[in-house]
Amino acid sequence: MSAPVGQSAKLPGETQPLAVSRARLSPQLRGKWLAALCLLPFAIFFMVFQIAPLVWVAINSLNSAEGWGLANFAKIFGSKFYLQAIKHSLQIAFWSSLFGMSIAILGSYSLHQVDSKLRDFVMAFSNMTSNFAGVPLAFAFIILLGFNGALTLLLIKIGLIESFNLYSKNGLIVLYTYFQIPLGVLLLYPAFDALREDWRESAALLGANTWDFWRHIGLPVLTPALLGTFVILLANALGAYATVYYLTTGNFNVMPIRIAGLVSGDISLDPNLASALAMILVGLMAVITVAHQLLLKRNRHVAR
Template sequence: MIDISAKTRILAWLAAMPFLLVVLMFEIAPLLAVAANSIQTETSFSLSNYSEILTSKFYLGSFKVSFLISIATALIGLGIGLPAAVLLKRMPGRVQQFVVICSNIGANFTGFPLAFSFVIMLGVSGSFTLLLQRIGLLEDFNIYSTSGLVIAYSYFQIQFAILLVLPSLAAITAEIEEAAHLVGASRFAFWWRIGLPILAPSLLGSFLLLFANAMGTYATAWALVGGSANVVTIRIGELTAGDVFSDPYLADALAMLLVVSLILPIVVEQMFLRTKDRDR
């Protein structure tokens, strides 16, 4: 006879099969196909695609620009999202629920609608651009640039950061804050010596998710700056569906390097956390 634990495991696997099938069909299989295509050329299997990317200042520059934009917007997201989440935690439950709903909508408001909104507000003839120029606070600003991408990305990164950080604040209980205040710790000392160390693993994970979110953004960048910004996702899009120059095998190689650049920090983070837990 099959014991209860074995039956439970079988039922668990059966219940998970639809999800595992979706993961296999829409994540693992496409990734394997991209990996296989990345080592092909028009005539044979080769690593020439990777060689071309790693020796090209143009493609390496696209990774550099993407890294800088992603790091900057991830830091901006956490720098604003963390204090906002701390303030939100002290508000009534209904206010929290309303802000979380709005943040959820804003974090997913990307692509062409977001780019169009920023063009209306901060374009050459945008409403905020004209207003700031009239009062003398803005002289020369171009939304169709790398700095424009940073502003547009920061919009959804901040709201995404609030969603990521808010649940982790449950680790800082009222008892911990009261104990710190009883021994004379100021607000700044509490967060510097107690709060931030407690939240450090969550903040590191949130930073990596924000970094990956910005690295993988394509529609917003393309709608806002087109091909003028040298970021990886735009280069992949041009190589995949370009009218002048198309090389899907090279695009797949770029995509695989992008995947590696996203997975590697996560692996390093997990190794760091395991080492830290072992030291404890």
């Protein structure tokens, strides 16, 4: 019997497209399962060494001699000593990140204008010095900028400075800025690849000067990279421990030093209070990260 006009006859072969689509989907599904299996070791590693310790620290921060609660946090925010540690950490991290990123911006932009051999050398040197920290860095700065350091004595002799205290807050800002610069260069250098030379030429043809180009084109394009780099430098400075410890033998009051002292100290041993300080440090980084994301969204909205 013939099928009605406008309708195709139902034949047994009509199920072939469904079978073909399933055959086509099966490799995709297998690929997704394979990707999930490859991701599994990383997920386990992340849970065991990132999430689990963070949860453990968060739980212990709520445990004190008075029982469960916010007693540790009340003790921290009620103590001028611990508030000074938080203040010093934030000040050193902010200023060293700002100075380091400012120098890194100039350096990254300049590297795009120089010969490739010099550029490769500087990038390799930045990669090496970004890992130069801890005892060697502290020892190097003591030799250069200590009370009897070579550079300190030279600057005093020629009359540029009267004295310089490497072991003060300003001295630590100089020290932190040093190891922020190579990291900033490594992070910002790829961002300048996004600035195309024909954009500058087009802007010049339309009558824009250098300031107009950077204000309306350069800075909006670089803003996400600049904000991201600043956040990473802040985290790098807030968590720095080895260099400041070996430089000041643990006598300067910053949060990593206080956390280490509460964990390993014989007199002031209080790991639960150290956990509370660590959670405050995590909270500060969370606030900075959220602010970074909000600024990025605002920048994308303005760019549109």
